Amino acid sequence: MLSRRHWLTTVMAAGLATLLFTGAAHAQDGKPTLRIVVPYAAGGATDALARLLAPRLSKELAQHVVVENRAGASGQIGTAAVKAAPPDGNTFLLSIDHAVVVVPLITPTAGYDAMKDFTPVGQVARFQWTFAVPVTSPAKTLTEFVDHTRKHPADANYGVPLHGGVPDIIGTAIDRKAGVLLQPVPFSGSAAVMPQLISGQIAAGVTGEAEGVAMARGGKLRILAVSGTSRSALLPDVPTFEELGFPGVNVNSFTAFFAPKGLPQPLAERFNAALHKVLADDSVKAKIADMPMHLAPTDLEGAKRELTASYAFWNDPKRSKP
Numbered sequence: 001m002l003s004r005r006h007w008l009t010t011v012m013a014a015g016l017a018t019l020l021f022t023g024a025a026h027a028q029d030g031k032p033t034l035r036i037v038v039p040y041a042a043g044g045a046t047d048a049l050a051r052l053l054a055p056r057l058s059k060e061l062a063q064h065v066v067v068e069n070r071a072g073a074s075g076q077i078g079t080a081a082v083k084a085a086p087p088d089g090n091t092f093l094l095s096i097d098h099a100v101v102v103v104p105l106i107t108p109t110a111g112y113d114a115m116k117d118f119t120p121v122g123q124v125a126r127f128q129w130t131f132a133v134p135v136t137s138p139a140k141t142l143t144e145f146v147d148h149t150r151k152h153p154a155d156a157n158y159g160v161p162l163h164g165g166v167p168d169i170i171g172t173a174i175d176r177k178a179g180v181l182l183q184p185v186p187f188s189g190s191a192a193v194m195p196q197l198i199s200g201q202i203a204a205g206v207t208g209e210a211e212g213v214a215m216a217r218g219g220k221l222r223i224l225a226v227s228g229t230s231r232s233a234l235l236p237d238v239p240t241f242e243e244l245g246f247p248g249v250n251v252n253s254f255t256a257f258f259a260p261k262g263l264p265q266p267l268a269e270r271f272n273a274a275l276h277k278v279l280a281d282d283s284v285k286a287k288i289a290d291m292p293m294h295l296a297p298t299d300l301e302g303a304k305r306e307l308t309a310s311y312a313f314w315n316d317p318k319r320s321k322p
Contacts, residue, residue, distance in 0.1 A: 015265065028057065029294055030061045035091045038259075039078025039099050041049035041071040044161075045210035045291060046255060048093045049124065052287055060274035064134040071188055074162040075099025076110050083112040087269035092121065096208070096253050097310045105314055114311050119263045120303035122275045123256040125293040129166045129227040130212030130235070130247075134200040142224040142244050145204060146178040146225070157183045159193040159205035166227055166251060167206040167315070173246040197221060208246075210291045227237040228252045234292050249311060254296065254306055272300050 034057075036048045046124050050067045062263040063235040070078030079099045085091035093100070100118060112118075128176050131142070139145035149156040160167035163186055171182045181206075187193045190207040190279045197205035198220045205221075213234050227243050229251045241249035257275065259268065278284055279297045298306060 018205050025287050030303060032090050033066055033087075034058075034061065034062045035085075036065060037082050037091065037093050038067060038069050039071065039075035039093065039095050040085040040189040041191060042069050044189045045127075045208050045293065046094060046096060047191075047212075048291060049255060049288070049293070052284065053094075053124075053200070053275075056278040056281070056284065057274055060277050061270070062277065071228055073107075074103050076103050076107065076166065079103070079246045080111055082258065083260055085116045087119070087262035087264070089259070089263060089271065090273065093258040094124075094129075094255065094260065096255050097307070098162055098165040099201075100258060101307070101310045102314050103163075107162045114208070114307060116155070117261050118258040118307075119261055119268060120307045121257045121259050121263070121268050121300065122272045122298055123237045123298040123303050123306050124275070124279065125241075125288060126252055126254045126296045128208055129170065129231050130216075130223045130238075130250050131204060131225045131241075132198060132212055132216065132223045133169055133204045135222055136200050137203070137222065139224065140157060142174075142223070142239075142241075142246070145224060146174065146180055149180050149203070155203040156180055157185050157203050159187055159197055159202045161187055161190040161193050161294065162206060166249070169297075170206055170227070170241065170249055173241055173248045175245045178204045180290050182278055210293055222241065225249075232296075241276070255293070255305060255309070256306065268300055272303075294321050 036050050036054055038047050040046050047069060050259055054065045054067050070081050073097055079095060082091055082093040101114045104112055106190045131190050132144060133139050152233060158171060171184055175181055185202055190211040193205045193207055194211060194215060196202050210231060213224055216223050223235060223238050225244055226235060226238050228240055229307060231238065231240055279295060285295060
């Protein structure tokens with residue numbers, strides 16, 4: 001049996017050899033490290049997606065790829081960091097459209113604009129939003145939740161993973177239709193909402209479909225409604241807000257890669273081609289479905305159309321700002 005000192009020496013030597021080999025390989029290919037910035041905390045759906053794709057993109061691009069979490073301010077910190085990065089094809093943002101589109105519309109100090117400061121280089125997936133309660137909640141339906149909050153105003157709260165956008169629209173829709181005033185409780189992402197929601201520290205919560213479905217399947221929470229114009233294929237028994245008579249929550253979200261504005265077209269095409277190959281892999285498709293997310297890759301023109309449509313929706317002057 002190896003002594004503890006011998007074991008530590010062996011591990012350190014192996015680690016050093018790996019670092020030296022990696023460094024030599026990177027020096028040999030002459031390519032800098034590519035960063036995927038995730039503007040949310042580790043543990044959420046976007047972070048999991050980034051860590052699934054990173055090693056596979058590294059193989060396709062023949063370039064070292066790392067994931068960097070830059071959480072804070074509803075995704076504003078990480079998004080602003082990518083905007084400020086040089087458009088050299090070595091820095092990309094993987095984010096839901098909220099951080100790129102909605103945040104600068106409701107936060108004048110954000111310092112960036114979705115259409116002026118970023119180049120969309122490929123959508124990855126689309127998702128709906130879920131409105132859930134703890135399994136200990138007496139509410140089995142959204143109507144029962146509303147009735148409960150009328151009788152127990154202390155429970156008229158719901159956790160939101162970010163400020164503005166669909167989570168706020170959900171609260172507004174319930175407020176307007178039911179005449180109850182729900183108090184949003186902000187968190188730094190869906191992963192942060194979950195522990196408080198599951199434990200009953202908050203009466204309800206809005207999360208992305210991936211986090212909500214995973215917890216519901218595990219019997220840890222109860223989903224009462226979903227966003228969008230149709231039911232989720234992952235939650236066929238859960239009605240939409242529209243079905244339940246709460247209008248206005250007919251929008252979903254997407255997750256996509258963005259680069260700083262000015263990225264040369266050949267570099268954008270190179271990244272999009274690599275992303276397409278990765279997303280076409282059967283094992284990747286299966287893992288994304290298990291997350292669960294709805295895979296929805298696009299070419300560069302498709303990515304631009306998705307961004308433009310999202311911007312038009314949220315910047316509509318007829319829509320009250322979230």
